[in-house]
Amino acid sequence: MTPPNRVWRFGDAVTTDDMLPGKYAPLMVGEDRFHLHAFAHLRPEFAAEVRAGDMLVGGRNWGLGSSREYAPQALKILGVGAIVARSFARIHYRNLLNLGIPAFTSDALVDALAEGDRVRLELDRGRLLRFAADGAEEALPLPSVPEFLREVLAEGSVLRFYQRHGRFPGEALPD
Protein backbone atom coordinates (compact mmCIF):
# COMPACT_ATOMS: atom_id res chain seq x y z
CA MET A 1 0.00 0.00 0.00
CA THR A 2 1.39 3.43 -0.94
CA PRO A 3 2.12 5.83 1.89
CA PRO A 4 -0.61 8.38 2.55
CA ASN A 5 -0.68 11.73 0.80
CA ARG A 6 -0.57 15.18 2.23
CA VAL A 7 -3.22 17.90 2.39
CA TRP A 8 -2.18 21.38 1.27
CA ARG A 9 -4.58 24.06 2.50
CA PHE A 10 -5.19 27.33 0.71
CA GLY A 11 -7.58 30.19 1.36
CA ASP A 12 -10.42 31.77 -0.60
CA ALA A 13 -10.08 33.19 -4.12
CA VAL A 14 -6.91 31.41 -5.22
CA THR A 15 -6.36 32.71 -8.77
CA THR A 16 -4.81 31.00 -11.77
CA ASP A 17 -2.18 33.76 -11.52
CA ASP A 18 -1.42 32.36 -8.04
CA MET A 19 -1.23 28.83 -9.47
CA LEU A 20 1.12 29.89 -12.20
CA PRO A 21 2.09 33.52 -12.83
CA GLY A 22 1.77 34.51 -16.51
CA LYS A 23 5.48 35.15 -16.83
CA TYR A 24 6.15 31.43 -16.44
CA ALA A 25 3.80 30.45 -19.29
CA PRO A 26 5.06 27.35 -21.08
CA LEU A 27 6.57 27.87 -24.51
CA MET A 28 6.00 24.42 -25.97
CA VAL A 29 9.59 24.58 -27.13
CA GLY A 30 11.97 21.93 -25.89
CA GLU A 31 11.83 21.00 -22.24
CA ASP A 32 9.30 23.19 -20.46
CA ARG A 33 9.79 23.44 -16.70
CA PHE A 34 6.88 25.77 -16.03
CA HIS A 35 5.36 23.44 -13.43
CA LEU A 36 8.32 24.10 -11.12
CA HIS A 37 6.88 27.61 -10.60
CA ALA A 38 3.47 26.44 -9.34
CA PHE A 39 2.33 28.71 -6.49
CA ALA A 40 5.69 30.54 -6.79
CA HIS A 41 4.42 33.60 -4.91
CA LEU A 42 1.86 32.03 -2.59
CA ARG A 43 3.75 28.92 -1.42
CA PRO A 44 7.27 28.90 -2.85
CA GLU A 45 8.04 25.47 -1.32
CA PHE A 46 5.07 23.80 -3.03
CA ALA A 47 6.58 22.63 -6.32
CA ALA A 48 9.58 21.04 -4.62
CA GLU A 49 7.66 19.34 -1.80
CA VAL A 50 4.38 18.23 -3.38
CA ARG A 51 4.14 14.47 -3.99
CA ALA A 52 2.05 12.61 -6.54
CA GLY A 53 -1.44 12.10 -5.15
CA ASP A 54 -1.38 15.03 -2.73
CA MET A 55 -4.65 16.85 -2.22
CA LEU A 56 -5.28 20.59 -2.38
CA VAL A 57 -7.99 22.15 -0.25
CA GLY A 58 -9.23 25.63 -1.12
CA GLY A 59 -12.00 27.96 -0.04
CA ARG A 60 -14.44 29.88 -2.19
CA ASN A 61 -14.00 30.59 -5.91
CA TRP A 62 -10.96 28.36 -6.42
CA GLY A 63 -9.25 29.09 -9.74
CA LEU A 64 -10.75 32.43 -10.65
CA GLY A 65 -9.16 34.60 -13.31
CA SER A 66 -7.31 33.71 -16.47
CA SER A 67 -8.44 30.74 -18.56
CA ARG A 68 -4.80 29.56 -18.77
CA GLU A 69 -4.94 25.77 -18.80
CA TYR A 70 -1.22 25.64 -18.10
CA ALA A 71 -2.00 26.58 -14.48
CA PRO A 72 -3.89 23.32 -13.72
CA GLN A 73 -1.54 21.57 -16.19
CA ALA A 74 1.31 22.43 -13.83
CA LEU A 75 -0.63 20.81 -10.98
CA LYS A 76 -1.29 17.77 -13.18
CA ILE A 77 2.40 17.38 -14.02
CA LEU A 78 3.25 17.65 -10.32
CA GLY A 79 0.77 14.84 -9.69
CA VAL A 80 -1.89 16.64 -7.65
CA GLY A 81 -4.46 13.93 -6.92
CA ALA A 82 -7.60 15.97 -6.27
CA ILE A 83 -8.84 19.41 -5.32
CA VAL A 84 -11.57 20.13 -2.80
CA ALA A 85 -13.07 23.60 -2.48
CA ARG A 86 -16.20 25.38 -1.32
CA SER A 87 -16.73 26.56 -4.91
CA PHE A 88 -14.84 26.65 -8.20
CA ALA A 89 -14.52 29.32 -10.90
CA ARG A 90 -16.11 27.92 -14.04
CA ILE A 91 -13.37 28.05 -16.69
CA HIS A 92 -10.87 26.51 -14.28
CA TYR A 93 -13.39 23.82 -13.32
CA ARG A 94 -13.78 22.88 -17.00
CA ASN A 95 -10.00 22.74 -17.33
CA LEU A 96 -9.79 20.37 -14.34
CA LEU A 97 -12.39 18.09 -15.96
CA ASN A 98 -10.51 18.22 -19.23
CA LEU A 99 -7.21 17.34 -17.58
CA GLY A 100 -8.77 14.67 -15.38
CA ILE A 101 -7.97 16.21 -12.00
CA PRO A 102 -10.89 15.22 -9.72
CA ALA A 103 -12.51 18.35 -8.28
CA PHE A 104 -15.01 18.19 -5.43
CA THR A 105 -17.27 20.94 -4.16
CA SER A 106 -17.82 20.31 -0.46
CA ASP A 107 -18.04 22.59 2.57
CA ALA A 108 -17.94 19.53 4.85
CA LEU A 109 -14.61 18.28 3.46
CA VAL A 110 -13.09 21.77 3.46
CA ASP A 111 -14.11 22.16 7.11
CA ALA A 112 -12.81 18.70 8.02
CA LEU A 113 -9.38 18.79 6.38
CA ALA A 114 -6.38 20.54 7.91
CA GLU A 115 -2.99 21.53 6.53
CA GLY A 116 -0.63 18.54 6.65
CA ASP A 117 -3.36 15.91 7.17
CA ARG A 118 -2.33 12.45 5.90
CA VAL A 119 -4.97 11.14 3.51
CA ARG A 120 -5.63 8.62 0.77
CA LEU A 121 -8.20 9.20 -1.96
CA GLU A 122 -10.33 6.18 -2.84
CA LEU A 123 -12.30 7.48 -5.82
CA ASP A 124 -13.87 4.14 -6.71
CA ARG A 125 -15.16 3.73 -3.16
CA GLY A 126 -16.33 7.36 -3.00
CA ARG A 127 -14.33 8.15 0.09
CA LEU A 128 -11.26 9.78 1.49
CA LEU A 129 -9.29 8.06 4.23
CA ARG A 130 -7.56 10.17 6.84
CA PHE A 131 -4.84 8.75 9.06
CA ALA A 132 -4.22 9.93 12.60
CA ALA A 133 -0.68 10.03 14.05
CA ASP A 134 -1.28 6.66 15.72
CA GLY A 135 -2.31 5.14 12.39
CA ALA A 136 -6.06 5.11 13.17
CA GLU A 137 -8.05 5.70 10.00
CA GLU A 138 -11.20 7.68 9.45
CA ALA A 139 -13.34 7.56 6.28
CA LEU A 140 -14.73 10.83 4.94
CA PRO A 141 -17.40 10.47 2.22
CA LEU A 142 -16.81 12.24 -1.09
CA PRO A 143 -19.73 14.34 -2.34
CA SER A 144 -21.88 12.76 -5.04
CA VAL A 145 -21.35 14.14 -8.54
CA PRO A 146 -23.94 14.66 -11.30
CA GLU A 147 -24.36 12.06 -14.05
CA PHE A 148 -22.48 14.12 -16.62
CA LEU A 149 -19.43 14.29 -14.35
CA ARG A 150 -19.63 10.61 -13.46
CA GLU A 151 -19.35 9.81 -17.15
CA VAL A 152 -16.34 12.10 -17.45
CA LEU A 153 -14.58 10.76 -14.36
CA ALA A 154 -15.15 7.18 -15.53
CA GLU A 155 -13.11 7.90 -18.67
CA GLY A 156 -10.62 10.15 -16.88
CA SER A 157 -11.34 13.39 -18.74
CA VAL A 158 -13.62 15.00 -21.33
CA LEU A 159 -10.85 14.63 -23.90
CA ARG A 160 -10.53 10.88 -23.26
CA PHE A 161 -14.32 10.53 -23.40
CA TYR A 162 -14.48 12.28 -26.78
CA GLN A 163 -11.57 10.23 -28.12
CA ARG A 164 -13.25 7.01 -27.16
CA HIS A 165 -16.87 7.79 -28.10
CA GLY A 166 -16.65 10.49 -30.80
CA ARG A 167 -19.19 12.54 -28.87
CA PHE A 168 -19.47 14.53 -25.68
CA PRO A 169 -20.88 13.06 -22.44
CA GLY A 170 -24.67 13.13 -22.53
CA GLU A 171 -24.73 13.84 -26.25
CA ALA A 172 -26.51 11.75 -28.85
CA LEU A 173 -24.15 10.71 -31.63
CA PRO A 174 -23.98 13.39 -34.33
CA ASP A 175 -25.47 12.56 -37.75
Place this chain on the structure above:
Amino acid sequence: MSTSLPPAHGGRWPSTLPDDPGLALEGLTLAERILSVKAGRRVRAGEVVVVPVDQVMMVDSIAPSALRIVEEELGGVILHPERVSVVVDHVAPASNVEVATTQQRVRGVAREHGLRLFDVGRGICHQVLIEEGLARPGWVVVGSDSHSTTYGAVCAFGTGMGATDIALAMASGRTWLRVPETVQVRLVGARPAGVSAKDVALEIVRRLTADGATYASIEILGAEAFGPGERMTLANLAVEAGAKVGLVAPDAALAERYRVPAWLTVDPDAEVARRIELDLGRLEPVVSVPFQVDNVHPVREHLGVHVDQVFVGTCTNGRLEDLHEVVRVLDGRRVADGTRLLVIPASSQVLQDALADGTIAALVAAGASVGVPGCGPCMGRHMGVLAPGEVCVSTSNRNFMGRMGSPEAHIYLASPAVAAASAAAGVVALPEAATGGAA
Protein backbone atom coordinates in the same frame (compact mmCIF):
# COMPACT_ATOMS: atom_id res chain seq x y z
CA MET B 1 -20.06 58.50 -29.61
CA SER B 2 -16.80 58.13 -31.49
CA THR B 3 -15.88 54.56 -32.19
CA SER B 4 -13.59 52.43 -34.27
CA LEU B 5 -16.15 49.70 -34.62
CA PRO B 6 -17.23 48.93 -38.19
CA PRO B 7 -18.84 47.72 -40.38
CA ALA B 8 -16.86 50.43 -42.10
CA HIS B 9 -19.08 50.18 -45.16
CA GLY B 10 -21.87 51.65 -43.05
CA GLY B 11 -24.14 48.66 -43.59
CA ARG B 12 -25.08 45.90 -41.18
CA TRP B 13 -23.38 42.60 -40.49
CA PRO B 14 -25.75 39.90 -41.78
CA SER B 15 -27.06 37.08 -39.60
CA THR B 16 -26.47 33.37 -40.16
CA LEU B 17 -29.29 32.39 -37.82
CA PRO B 18 -32.92 31.71 -38.75
CA ASP B 19 -35.54 34.30 -37.83
CA ASP B 20 -37.99 31.51 -37.11
CA PRO B 21 -36.18 28.62 -35.43
CA GLY B 22 -39.46 26.69 -35.06
CA LEU B 23 -39.16 26.50 -31.26
CA ALA B 24 -41.26 27.86 -28.42
CA LEU B 25 -38.93 30.35 -26.77
CA GLU B 26 -41.48 32.10 -24.54
CA GLY B 27 -40.36 32.55 -20.96
CA LEU B 28 -36.68 32.03 -21.75
CA THR B 29 -33.74 34.30 -20.93
CA LEU B 30 -31.35 35.56 -23.61
CA ALA B 31 -28.84 32.80 -22.76
CA GLU B 32 -31.55 30.11 -22.85
CA ARG B 33 -32.86 31.43 -26.17
CA ILE B 34 -29.45 31.37 -27.83
CA LEU B 35 -28.61 27.87 -26.56
CA SER B 36 -32.12 26.57 -27.42
CA VAL B 37 -31.82 27.78 -31.01
CA LYS B 38 -28.29 26.38 -31.31
CA ALA B 39 -29.28 23.05 -29.73
CA GLY B 40 -32.49 22.82 -31.81
CA ARG B 41 -34.65 22.20 -28.75
CA ARG B 42 -36.03 24.27 -25.90
CA VAL B 43 -33.53 24.16 -23.02
CA ARG B 44 -33.57 25.67 -19.54
CA ALA B 45 -30.97 26.67 -17.00
CA GLY B 46 -29.18 23.71 -15.44
CA GLU B 47 -29.36 21.43 -18.48
CA VAL B 48 -26.16 20.40 -20.23
CA VAL B 49 -26.25 20.96 -23.99
CA VAL B 50 -23.85 20.31 -26.84
CA VAL B 51 -24.07 23.05 -29.46
CA PRO B 52 -22.37 23.97 -32.73
CA VAL B 53 -19.83 26.78 -32.36
CA ASP B 54 -19.96 29.75 -34.74
CA GLN B 55 -16.45 30.99 -34.02
CA VAL B 56 -13.44 29.62 -32.15
CA MET B 57 -10.84 32.16 -31.10
CA MET B 58 -7.40 31.39 -29.74
CA VAL B 59 -4.52 33.61 -28.73
CA ASP B 60 -0.78 33.14 -29.12
CA SER B 61 -0.16 31.94 -25.57
CA ILE B 62 -2.76 29.14 -25.78
CA ALA B 63 -2.72 28.27 -29.50
CA PRO B 64 0.43 26.08 -29.23
CA SER B 65 -1.20 23.82 -26.61
CA ALA B 66 -4.59 23.72 -28.35
CA LEU B 67 -3.04 22.93 -31.73
CA ARG B 68 -0.80 20.29 -30.18
CA ILE B 69 -3.87 18.58 -28.69
CA VAL B 70 -5.60 18.69 -32.10
CA GLU B 71 -2.54 17.22 -33.80
CA GLU B 72 -1.58 14.59 -31.23
CA GLU B 73 -4.88 13.63 -29.59
CA LEU B 74 -7.65 14.42 -32.05
CA GLY B 75 -6.37 13.22 -35.40
CA GLY B 76 -5.18 16.56 -36.72
CA VAL B 77 -8.61 17.50 -38.08
CA ILE B 78 -10.14 20.97 -37.78
CA LEU B 79 -13.76 20.57 -38.86
CA HIS B 80 -14.51 24.17 -39.90
CA PRO B 81 -11.22 26.04 -40.34
CA GLU B 82 -13.15 29.06 -41.63
CA ARG B 83 -14.69 29.37 -38.16
CA VAL B 84 -11.33 29.54 -36.37
CA SER B 85 -9.38 32.73 -35.66
CA VAL B 86 -5.84 32.93 -34.28
CA VAL B 87 -4.80 36.25 -32.78
CA VAL B 88 -1.20 37.03 -31.83
CA ASP B 89 -1.77 39.59 -29.08
CA HIS B 90 -0.62 38.34 -25.68
CA VAL B 91 3.13 38.66 -26.36
CA ALA B 92 3.24 40.77 -29.49
CA PRO B 93 5.76 41.42 -30.84
CA ALA B 94 7.65 38.43 -29.44
CA SER B 95 9.73 39.12 -26.33
CA ASN B 96 12.48 36.51 -26.81
CA VAL B 97 13.68 33.70 -29.07
CA GLU B 98 11.52 31.01 -27.44
CA VAL B 99 8.32 33.05 -27.80
CA ALA B 100 9.27 33.96 -31.37
CA THR B 101 9.82 30.28 -32.19
CA THR B 102 6.46 29.30 -30.72
CA GLN B 103 4.68 32.01 -32.72
CA GLN B 104 6.51 30.92 -35.86
CA ARG B 105 5.12 27.43 -35.38
CA VAL B 106 1.58 28.73 -34.73
CA ARG B 107 1.70 30.75 -37.96
CA GLY B 108 2.73 27.65 -39.86
CA VAL B 109 -0.08 25.51 -38.45
CA ALA B 110 -2.61 28.30 -39.06
CA ARG B 111 -1.55 28.52 -42.71
CA GLU B 112 -1.57 24.76 -43.14
CA HIS B 113 -5.13 24.44 -41.84
CA GLY B 114 -6.40 27.64 -43.48
CA LEU B 115 -7.25 29.34 -40.18
CA ARG B 116 -7.80 33.09 -40.06
CA LEU B 117 -4.61 34.64 -38.65
CA PHE B 118 -4.45 38.11 -37.12
CA ASP B 119 -0.75 38.65 -36.59
CA VAL B 120 1.40 40.98 -34.45
CA GLY B 121 0.04 44.52 -34.35
CA ARG B 122 -3.49 43.80 -35.55
CA GLY B 123 -4.67 44.10 -31.98
CA ILE B 124 -6.34 42.41 -29.01
CA CYS B 125 -8.40 39.33 -29.86
CA HIS B 126 -11.77 40.56 -28.59
CA GLN B 127 -11.46 43.96 -30.23
CA VAL B 128 -10.34 42.40 -33.50
CA LEU B 129 -13.15 39.83 -33.64
CA ILE B 130 -15.79 42.49 -33.06
CA GLU B 131 -14.19 44.77 -35.68
CA GLU B 132 -14.10 41.91 -38.17
CA GLY B 133 -17.72 40.88 -37.62
CA LEU B 134 -16.62 37.50 -36.23
CA ALA B 135 -18.98 37.75 -33.28
CA ARG B 136 -22.60 38.47 -34.07
CA PRO B 137 -25.92 38.57 -32.18
CA GLY B 138 -26.99 35.06 -31.20
CA TRP B 139 -23.70 33.39 -32.15
CA VAL B 140 -21.83 31.03 -29.85
CA VAL B 141 -18.21 32.17 -29.70
CA VAL B 142 -15.66 30.33 -27.58
CA GLY B 143 -12.29 31.90 -26.93
CA SER B 144 -9.10 30.77 -25.22
CA ASP B 145 -9.22 33.87 -23.07
CA SER B 146 -11.39 34.50 -20.06
CA HIS B 147 -12.49 37.93 -21.32
CA SER B 148 -14.33 36.30 -24.22
CA THR B 149 -17.45 37.49 -22.38
CA THR B 150 -16.75 40.72 -24.32
CA TYR B 151 -18.71 39.35 -27.29
CA GLY B 152 -21.82 39.75 -25.16
CA ALA B 153 -21.64 43.43 -26.12
CA VAL B 154 -23.31 42.39 -29.39
CA CYS B 155 -25.38 39.71 -27.60
CA ALA B 156 -23.19 36.85 -28.79
CA PHE B 157 -22.85 33.96 -26.32
CA GLY B 158 -19.12 34.59 -25.81
CA THR B 159 -17.31 32.55 -23.18
CA GLY B 160 -13.75 31.67 -22.21
CA MET B 161 -12.28 28.17 -22.16
CA GLY B 162 -8.94 26.43 -21.76
CA ALA B 163 -6.73 24.81 -24.37
CA THR B 164 -8.39 21.36 -24.33
CA ASP B 165 -11.91 22.79 -24.72
CA ILE B 166 -10.68 24.97 -27.58
CA ALA B 167 -9.03 21.96 -29.23
CA LEU B 168 -12.24 19.92 -28.88
CA ALA B 169 -14.29 22.79 -30.33
CA MET B 170 -11.93 23.00 -33.32
CA ALA B 171 -11.93 19.25 -33.92
CA SER B 172 -15.68 18.66 -33.41
CA GLY B 173 -17.17 22.03 -34.34
CA ARG B 174 -19.15 21.76 -31.10
CA THR B 175 -18.83 22.41 -27.40
CA TRP B 176 -20.65 21.33 -24.25
CA LEU B 177 -22.20 23.96 -22.04
CA ARG B 178 -24.29 23.97 -18.92
CA VAL B 179 -27.15 26.33 -19.66
CA PRO B 180 -26.55 29.17 -17.20
CA GLU B 181 -28.96 30.72 -14.73
CA THR B 182 -29.42 34.43 -15.30
CA VAL B 183 -28.53 37.36 -13.09
CA GLN B 184 -30.34 40.34 -14.51
CA VAL B 185 -28.72 43.74 -14.00
CA ARG B 186 -30.97 46.65 -14.87
CA LEU B 187 -29.32 50.03 -15.31
CA VAL B 188 -31.62 52.94 -14.46
CA GLY B 189 -31.14 56.70 -14.22
CA ALA B 190 -28.63 58.89 -16.03
CA ARG B 191 -24.88 58.74 -15.61
CA PRO B 192 -23.42 61.86 -13.97
CA ALA B 193 -20.58 63.55 -15.89
CA GLY B 194 -17.30 61.80 -15.21
CA VAL B 195 -18.85 58.37 -14.58
CA SER B 196 -17.65 55.98 -17.28
CA ALA B 197 -18.73 52.55 -18.46
CA LYS B 198 -15.72 51.22 -16.48
CA ASP B 199 -17.12 52.69 -13.26
CA VAL B 200 -20.48 51.05 -14.02
CA ALA B 201 -18.80 47.71 -14.79
CA LEU B 202 -16.71 47.81 -11.59
CA GLU B 203 -19.82 48.71 -9.59
CA ILE B 204 -21.57 45.64 -11.03
CA VAL B 205 -18.61 43.49 -9.92
CA ARG B 206 -18.65 45.11 -6.47
CA ARG B 207 -22.37 44.46 -6.08
CA LEU B 208 -22.20 40.86 -7.29
CA THR B 209 -18.70 40.11 -5.82
CA ALA B 210 -16.02 38.07 -7.57
CA ASP B 211 -18.04 34.85 -7.39
CA GLY B 212 -21.55 36.27 -7.23
CA ALA B 213 -22.38 35.24 -10.79
CA THR B 214 -20.33 32.04 -11.07
CA TYR B 215 -21.66 29.80 -13.89
CA ALA B 216 -24.34 32.44 -14.58
CA SER B 217 -25.30 34.68 -17.46
CA ILE B 218 -25.31 38.36 -16.55
CA GLU B 219 -28.06 39.97 -18.62
CA ILE B 220 -27.57 43.74 -18.79
CA LEU B 221 -30.71 45.81 -19.42
CA GLY B 222 -30.95 49.57 -19.80
CA ALA B 223 -27.66 50.10 -21.63
CA GLU B 224 -29.29 52.00 -24.52
CA ALA B 225 -27.26 55.14 -23.77
CA PHE B 226 -23.98 53.22 -23.88
CA GLY B 227 -21.99 53.21 -27.12
CA PRO B 228 -20.69 50.03 -28.84
CA GLY B 229 -17.27 50.29 -27.17
CA GLU B 230 -18.76 51.03 -23.76
CA ARG B 231 -20.91 47.93 -24.04
CA MET B 232 -17.74 45.93 -24.64
CA THR B 233 -16.38 47.29 -21.35
CA LEU B 234 -19.55 46.19 -19.54
CA ALA B 235 -19.55 42.68 -21.06
CA ASN B 236 -15.77 42.33 -20.63
CA LEU B 237 -15.88 42.64 -16.83
CA ALA B 238 -18.78 40.17 -16.43
CA VAL B 239 -16.19 37.41 -16.00
CA GLU B 240 -14.76 39.24 -12.97
CA ALA B 241 -18.03 38.40 -11.19
CA GLY B 242 -17.49 34.78 -12.24
CA ALA B 243 -20.01 34.88 -15.10
CA LYS B 244 -20.02 32.55 -18.07
CA VAL B 245 -21.42 35.28 -20.35
CA GLY B 246 -22.37 38.94 -20.05
CA LEU B 247 -25.15 39.67 -22.51
CA VAL B 248 -26.12 43.26 -23.24
CA ALA B 249 -29.79 43.26 -24.24
CA PRO B 250 -30.26 43.92 -27.98
CA ASP B 251 -31.75 47.30 -28.85
CA ALA B 252 -32.25 49.64 -31.82
CA ALA B 253 -28.60 50.73 -31.73
CA LEU B 254 -27.42 47.11 -32.08
CA ALA B 255 -29.87 46.57 -34.94
CA GLU B 256 -28.23 49.48 -36.79
CA ARG B 257 -24.98 47.54 -36.97
CA TYR B 258 -26.19 43.93 -37.11
CA ARG B 259 -29.08 41.97 -38.47
CA VAL B 260 -30.50 40.79 -35.11
CA PRO B 261 -32.57 37.56 -35.22
CA ALA B 262 -36.19 38.32 -34.34
CA TRP B 263 -36.22 35.90 -31.40
CA LEU B 264 -33.22 37.49 -29.69
CA THR B 265 -35.15 39.72 -27.29
CA VAL B 266 -35.58 40.06 -23.55
CA ASP B 267 -38.74 38.30 -22.38
CA PRO B 268 -40.08 40.13 -19.30
CA ASP B 269 -41.64 36.85 -18.15
CA ALA B 270 -38.38 34.91 -18.27
CA GLU B 271 -37.38 33.24 -15.03
CA VAL B 272 -34.16 34.69 -13.65
CA ALA B 273 -32.20 33.65 -10.57
CA ARG B 274 -31.58 37.15 -9.32
CA ARG B 275 -32.37 40.75 -10.26
CA ILE B 276 -30.40 43.79 -9.26
CA GLU B 277 -30.98 47.40 -10.17
CA LEU B 278 -28.21 49.94 -10.49
CA ASP B 279 -29.07 53.61 -10.22
CA LEU B 280 -26.47 55.23 -12.45
CA GLY B 281 -27.32 58.65 -10.99
CA ARG B 282 -25.79 57.59 -7.66
CA LEU B 283 -22.47 56.38 -9.06
CA GLU B 284 -19.13 58.13 -8.83
CA PRO B 285 -15.66 57.29 -10.20
CA VAL B 286 -14.23 54.19 -8.51
CA VAL B 287 -11.01 52.19 -8.31
CA SER B 288 -10.50 48.52 -7.74
CA VAL B 289 -7.83 48.22 -5.08
CA PRO B 290 -5.25 45.37 -4.78
CA PHE B 291 -5.51 42.42 -4.88
CA GLN B 292 -9.11 41.61 -5.85
CA VAL B 293 -11.21 43.03 -8.68
CA ASP B 294 -14.30 43.24 -6.45
CA ASN B 295 -12.40 45.39 -3.94
CA VAL B 296 -14.03 48.50 -5.41
CA HIS B 297 -14.01 51.88 -3.64
CA PRO B 298 -14.64 55.53 -4.53
CA VAL B 299 -11.54 57.15 -6.05
CA ARG B 300 -11.87 59.95 -3.46
CA GLU B 301 -10.88 57.48 -0.71
CA HIS B 302 -7.53 56.79 -2.38
CA LEU B 303 -6.46 60.23 -3.61
CA GLY B 304 -2.78 61.02 -3.29
CA VAL B 305 -1.31 57.52 -3.58
CA HIS B 306 1.94 57.89 -5.55
CA VAL B 307 1.74 56.36 -9.03
CA ASP B 308 4.81 55.03 -10.89
CA GLN B 309 3.05 53.87 -14.03
CA VAL B 310 -0.27 54.55 -15.72
CA PHE B 311 -1.39 52.01 -18.29
CA VAL B 312 -4.20 52.84 -20.73
CA GLY B 313 -5.20 49.97 -22.96
CA THR B 314 -6.46 46.33 -23.00
CA CYS B 315 -9.69 44.70 -24.13
CA THR B 316 -11.42 46.59 -21.32
CA ASN B 317 -10.44 50.17 -22.18
CA GLY B 318 -8.10 50.51 -25.18
CA ARG B 319 -10.59 51.86 -27.71
CA LEU B 320 -10.72 55.19 -29.53
CA GLU B 321 -13.19 56.74 -27.10
CA ASP B 322 -10.91 55.74 -24.20
CA LEU B 323 -7.91 57.44 -25.82
CA HIS B 324 -10.08 60.52 -26.50
CA GLU B 325 -11.02 60.59 -22.84
CA VAL B 326 -7.35 60.54 -21.82
CA VAL B 327 -6.55 63.50 -24.10
CA ARG B 328 -9.62 65.38 -22.90
CA VAL B 329 -8.69 64.95 -19.22
CA LEU B 330 -5.00 65.72 -19.76
CA ASP B 331 -6.19 68.94 -21.42
CA GLY B 332 -2.68 69.95 -22.53
CA ARG B 333 -0.97 68.95 -19.27
CA ARG B 334 2.15 66.76 -19.34
CA VAL B 335 2.65 63.51 -17.48
CA ALA B 336 4.04 64.22 -13.98
CA ASP B 337 7.76 63.77 -13.30
CA GLY B 338 8.33 60.37 -11.74
CA THR B 339 5.33 58.83 -13.50
CA ARG B 340 5.23 56.91 -16.79
CA LEU B 341 2.19 56.91 -19.07
CA LEU B 342 1.89 53.89 -21.33
CA VAL B 343 -0.87 53.91 -23.97
CA ILE B 344 -1.53 50.78 -26.03
CA PRO B 345 -4.38 51.02 -28.56
CA ALA B 346 -6.62 47.94 -28.64
CA SER B 347 -6.20 47.42 -32.38
CA SER B 348 -4.54 48.69 -35.53
CA GLN B 349 -7.92 50.21 -36.46
CA VAL B 350 -7.98 52.17 -33.19
CA LEU B 351 -4.37 53.23 -33.80
CA GLN B 352 -5.15 54.41 -37.33
CA ASP B 353 -8.19 56.37 -36.23
CA ALA B 354 -6.28 57.88 -33.32
CA LEU B 355 -3.45 58.87 -35.67
CA ALA B 356 -5.87 60.40 -38.16
CA ASP B 357 -7.64 62.62 -35.63
CA GLY B 358 -4.51 63.81 -33.82
CA THR B 359 -5.08 61.80 -30.63
CA ILE B 360 -1.73 60.00 -30.83
CA ALA B 361 0.14 63.27 -31.44
CA ALA B 362 -1.52 64.78 -28.39
CA LEU B 363 -0.63 61.75 -26.25
CA VAL B 364 3.00 61.76 -27.34
CA ALA B 365 3.20 65.52 -26.77
CA ALA B 366 1.96 64.91 -23.23
CA GLY B 367 4.83 62.48 -22.66
CA ALA B 368 3.06 59.17 -23.22
CA SER B 369 4.76 56.09 -24.64
CA VAL B 370 2.54 54.59 -27.32
CA GLY B 371 2.85 50.84 -27.82
CA VAL B 372 2.08 48.25 -30.47
CA PRO B 373 -1.63 47.24 -30.46
CA GLY B 374 -2.00 44.14 -28.27
CA CYS B 375 -2.37 43.15 -24.63
CA GLY B 376 0.76 44.97 -23.45
CA PRO B 377 1.78 44.35 -19.82
CA CYS B 378 -1.74 43.33 -18.67
CA MET B 379 -0.68 39.78 -17.77
CA GLY B 380 2.91 40.62 -16.88
CA ARG B 381 4.71 39.12 -19.84
CA HIS B 382 6.32 42.16 -21.52
CA MET B 383 6.15 45.85 -22.40
CA GLY B 384 5.76 47.53 -19.03
CA VAL B 385 5.96 44.97 -16.21
CA LEU B 386 6.18 46.35 -12.68
CA ALA B 387 9.05 46.37 -10.16
CA PRO B 388 8.64 45.56 -6.43
CA GLY B 389 6.87 48.38 -4.62
CA GLU B 390 5.65 50.09 -7.77
CA VAL B 391 2.08 51.33 -8.12
CA CYS B 392 0.22 51.22 -11.42
CA VAL B 393 -3.11 52.80 -12.24
CA SER B 394 -4.40 50.63 -15.06
CA THR B 395 -7.49 50.62 -17.26
CA SER B 396 -7.20 46.82 -17.47
CA ASN B 397 -9.29 44.19 -15.70
CA ARG B 398 -7.23 42.34 -13.08
CA ASN B 399 -5.25 43.53 -10.08
CA PHE B 400 -4.23 40.12 -8.70
CA MET B 401 -0.95 39.78 -6.83
CA GLY B 402 1.89 39.49 -9.34
CA ARG B 403 -0.42 39.97 -12.32
CA MET B 404 1.71 42.63 -14.02
CA GLY B 405 5.12 41.48 -12.77
CA SER B 406 6.37 41.71 -9.20
CA PRO B 407 4.09 40.25 -6.51
CA GLU B 408 5.05 43.32 -4.49
CA ALA B 409 3.62 45.74 -7.06
CA HIS B 410 0.15 47.24 -6.64
CA ILE B 411 -2.42 47.63 -9.43
CA TYR B 412 -5.38 50.02 -9.13
CA LEU B 413 -8.00 49.42 -11.82
CA ALA B 414 -9.74 52.56 -13.02
CA SER B 415 -11.38 54.36 -15.93
CA PRO B 416 -9.37 56.10 -18.67
CA ALA B 417 -10.39 59.47 -17.16
CA VAL B 418 -9.05 58.59 -13.70
CA ALA B 419 -5.94 57.08 -15.30
CA ALA B 420 -5.29 60.32 -17.19
CA ALA B 421 -5.89 62.51 -14.15
CA SER B 422 -3.50 60.30 -12.16
CA ALA B 423 -0.84 60.48 -14.90
CA ALA B 424 -0.95 64.28 -14.85
CA ALA B 425 -0.90 64.49 -11.05
CA GLY B 426 1.58 61.67 -10.40
CA VAL B 427 -0.79 60.41 -7.72
CA VAL B 428 -4.24 58.79 -7.76
CA ALA B 429 -6.45 61.70 -8.79
CA LEU B 430 -9.90 62.61 -10.05
CA PRO B 431 -10.57 64.47 -13.28
CA GLU B 432 -11.70 67.98 -12.39
CA ALA B 433 -15.21 67.43 -13.72
CA ALA B 434 -15.71 64.48 -11.41
CA THR B 435 -14.77 65.63 -7.92
CA GLY B 436 -18.36 65.26 -6.71
CA GLY B 437 -20.09 61.94 -6.46
CA ALA B 438 -22.98 60.57 -4.52
CA ALA B 439 -23.82 62.98 -1.74
